[in-house]
Amino acid sequence: MIQSIITHPGGAHKDDFLACAVLLAKHAVSIFRRDPTEAELADPQVAVVDIGHQHHPELHNFDHHQFPRDADPSCALSLVLQSLGMYEDTKEFCSWLETTEWFDCRGPNDTADWLGVDREAMAKLNSPLDVTLFKAFARQSEHLAGEPVWEVMKMIGTDLVDYVTGLRRRMDEVAKVEKIWEVEIGESKVKVAFVPRTEPLIEDASGGLAWRIKELGLEEEVVAMVYPDSRGSGYGMRRFNDSPFFDFCRLAEEPDVHFTHNRGFIAKTACTDITRLQYLVEKAGTP
Numbered sequence: 001m002i003q004s005i006i007t008h009p010g011g012a013h014k015d016d017f018l019a020c021a022v023l024l025a026k027h028a029v030s031i032f033r034r035d036p037t038e039a040e041l042a043d044p045q046v047a048v049v050d051i052g053h054q055h056h057p058e059l060h061n062f063d064h065h066q067f068p069r070d071a072d073p074s075c076a077l078s079l080v081l082q083s084l085g086m087y088e089d090t091k092e093f094c095s096w097l098e099t100t101e102w103f104d105c106r107g108p109n110d111t112a113d114w115l116g117v118d119r120e121a122m123a124k125l126n127s128p129l130d131v132t133l134f135k136a137f138a139r140q141s142e143h144l145a146g147e148p149v150w151e152v153m154k155m156i157g158t159d160l161v162d163y164v165t166g167l168r169r170r171m172d173e174v175a176k177v178e179k180i181w182e183v184e185i186g187e188s189k190v191k192v193a194f195v196p197r198t199e200p201l202i203e204d205a206s207g208g209l210a211w212r213i214k215e216l217g218l219e220e221e222v223v224a225m226v227y228p229d230s231r232g233s234g235y236g237m238r239r240f241n242d243s244p245f246f247d248f249c250r251l252a253e254e255p256d257v258h259f260t261h262n263r264g265f266i267a268k269t270a271c272t273d274i275t276r277l278q279y280l281v282e283k284a285g286t287p
Contacts, residue, residue, distance in 0.1 A: 002027040002060055006040060007076075008051040009033045012138035014130070015104040016050040019062060019076040021157030023047055026084070028154065031143040050076035057083040064105070073101040090164050093211070170208030171215065173198075178212060180222070181278060186287025190223045190245055197228045197235075197272065206236060213240065224284075226277055229268055232258075235277060237284070238266040248284045 005023055007016045020031055027047070040046040047060040054061040062079040078101055081087040091097050102111040108122045115121075136149045143150040174195055181192040193213055195205045202208060206227040213222045223243035229236045234256075239246050248267035251257040257280065259268040267284070271277055 001045065002029055002047045003045040004029050005031045005047045005049060006036045006051070007031065007033055007049040009035070009141065010138065012134040013104065014100050014134070015075040015077050017134060017137055017153070018100070018156070018160070019049045019080045021153040022077065022080050022084070022160060023049070023157070024150070024154040025157035025161045028145060030145070031150065031153075033138070033141050033143075049080070055079055073098075073105040075101050075104040077101075084161075086161070086164050089168050090160075092215075093164055093167055094160075166203075167208065167211060170203060170205070171212050173202045174205060174208040174212050177202075178209065180218070181226075181281070183224075183278065183282050183285065185245055185282065185285030188245075188287070190285070191218065191221045192224045192226060192281055193218070193222050193240070194226045194277075195228065196274075201228055201230065204230070206238070210240065224281060226281065232268065232270065234268065234270040234272055236266065236268050237277075237281060245286055246281075246284045247286050250284050250286075251280055254280065254283075 002023065005020055005027075007020055036046070036048045036052050041048055041052050041054055041061055042059065044059045047062065048054070049062050050064075052061055052063045053066040054063055055066070057079070062076045062083070064074050064076060064079060067074060077097070078087060081090050099111065099115070102114055106114070109119055112119045112122050133149075133152065137143070137153070140149070143153070177196055177198060179194045181194055182189050183192050193209055195202065195209050206225060209225050209227055213219055219241065222240050223245045224237065225240050226235055226237050237248060242265060247264035248260050249262065249264040251267050251269075252260045254269070256271045256276070257267055257269045261267070269277070269280060271280065
């Protein structure tokens with residue numbers, strides 16, 4: 001059990017800030033900004049983050065600065081997430097993680113080249129939130145429970161952990177019941193992803209289904225989704241990746257369809273019969 005966290009003194013960055021925040025989500029302990037002792041590096045009850053030149057997850061040592069210069073970009077946050085079994089999902093669900101790794105390891109110039117943008121564009125991505133939080137984190141040598149910065153860090157870390165683990169849980173629930181329909185639109189056959197109503201309902205089934213489509217490698221084939229309506233007893237229907245194959249405004253006069261957006265990308269129906277749902281999807285198709 002981690003009893004305290006040590007990270008480097010001096011300037012604070014997104015990497016060490018978020019690595020400590022994620023650890024706080026699991027261990028509500030004090031953070032000390034100073035060099036660790038040899039005894040602390042050898043003590044698994046002390047998490048040493050972004051300092052110490054050691055990566056030993058069993059000892060909770062999470063530094064990356066000793067890695068070879070040509071190693072794939074990584075950072076202390078990456079190492080903490082790996083130790084929690086969350087790294088791959090976080091990298092998939094949070095597109096900012098890979099950019100954080102690049103920026104921390106390779107700096108703004110190489111990161112800009114990797115992103116395919118001008119160096120000046122990197123500065124335009126900063127916000128007062130980043131500047132203020134990192135300055136506040138760097139200003140104190142100790143951060144204790146109940147203090148504003150510590151509480152904000154714990155909130156951020158908890159929100160990130162909950163988002164990643166919650167989305168994975170929803171995707172796993174969707175995977176147990178999902179179906180891929182083949183629907184005829186004119187002379188073409190297209191794929192529609194479907195999640196049936198369950199008891200209890202899968203939380204944010206449409207969001208979980210959208211990520212499952214990507215995980216299955218079907219994002220270029222699936223053109224629409226049908227999923228339980230969390231606000232009613234029927235289903236929602238919407239385009240996937242704003243596919244041009246569907247205009248759900250075509251369903252506006254159907255007696256069991258109570259909502260169609262005037263842009264045609266979504267509709268809501270009280271219908272629960274699968275055959276009827278498939279008919280509605282086919283009718284919304286634009287050959």
